Amino acid sequence: MKTLIIYGTRKGCTKKCANILAKKINARVVDIKKAYQINLSDYNTVIIGSSIRIGKIVKKLKNWTSKNQKDLLTKQIGFFICSGDTKQNYIEMNYPAQLVEHAFATAYFGGELNIEDFGAIMRFMLKKKAGVTESYNRLDDKVINSFTGSCMKASA
Ligand SMILES: Cc1cc2nc3c(=O)[nH]c(=O)nc-3n(C[C@H](O)[C@H](O)[C@H](O)COP(=O)(O)O)c2cc1C
Numbered sequence: 306m307k308t309l310i311i312y313g314t315r316k317g318c319t320k321k322c323a324n325i326l327a328k329k330i331n332a333r334v335v336d337i338k339k340a341y342q343i344n345l346s347d348y349n350t351v352i353i354g355s356s357i358r359i360g361k362i363v364k365k366l367k368n369w370t371s372k373n374q375k376d377l378l379t380k381q382i383g384f385f386i387c388s389g390d391t392k393q394n395y396i397e398m399n400y401p402a403q404l405v406e407h408a409f410a411t412a413y414f415g416g417e418l419n420i421e422d423f424g425a426i427m428r429f430m431l432k433k434k435a436g437v438t439e440s441y442n443r444l445d446d447k448v449i450n451s452f453t454g455s456c457m458k459a460s461a
Contacts (some may be wrong), residue, residue, distance in 0.1 A: 308460045311340065313363025318417040319356045319387040322449065326352065326385075329453045330460065337366045345373060350381040350460040355399070356416065357388035359434075361397040368457035374401055381459040382408050385452055387416040389437065391445070392407040411454035413450055415443040 310332045312323040320336065327334045332352065335343055345351070353370060355362035370377065382404065384396045391413035397405055405411065420428060420440045431437040 308350040308352065308456070309343065309345075309348040309361055310334045310352040310354065311337060311343070311369070313337040313357050313366035314387075315358060316356070316417075316419070317365070318444070319354050321344055321417075322385065322414050322444070323352075323354050325449065326354075326453060328454065331455045332456075332460075337363060337369060339387060344371070344444050345376045345380075348380065349385075349457070351377060352383045352456060354385045354387070355394050355401075357386060357390075357393075358448070360393070360398065362386075362395070363382065367399060370404065372444065374404060378407055383395055383452065383456055383459065384408055385408045385412045385414055385435075387414050387444075389416050389418060389435065389441070389443070391415055391448075409459045410452055412448050412452040413445075414449055414452070415445040417442045442446055 310318045310323045310327050314320045325333050355366050386395050396411045418441050
């Protein structure tokens with residue numbers, strides 16, 4: 306029973322979460338940028354993780370998910386999101402409804418943002434549009450552990 310974690314990140318938080326999860330559930334981790342390496346028929350469980358920018362998941366991941374929708378509907382699938390706000394319905398907003406309904410679990414892990422990663426214009430935008438003026442690390446271990454448990458059950 307093999308598990309794939311495919312993720313899309315901009316600054317690395319989602320990659321970090323994908324790797325934490327992979328260690329716990331013994332899964333293969335692939336960056337969406339290397340999706341060409343994947344043969345979906347090798348897996349019966351697929352976990353899809355993305356970060357959010359201005360309400361949107363990583364575009365390549367969105368395209369890949371839509372393109373593989375038919376195959377994904379034959380597998381156990383789960384979604385997780387890394388974002389500053391954990392109260393939005395980013396999963397429903399970004400993925401096909403049929404896939405979201407099919408998922409055994411969805412989760413909002415929280416997120417990380419390092420203000421030092423951004424230049425003056427981006428910092429201004431972050432302040433103006435999102436009220437973000439300071440770095441934060443708001444990953445929720447409880448949510449990650451609970452999602453891990455669901456993944457273990459699904460892939461058993
Ligand atoms: C330019 C920008 C826009 C963002 N927009 C949102 C947003 O619309 N909603 C949200 O909840 N978080 C937003 N965030 C926060 C990120 O989703 C969060 O920092 C996440 O952990 C980033 O993951 P990554 O390091 O994998 O890219 C934004 C961050 C940046 C830098």
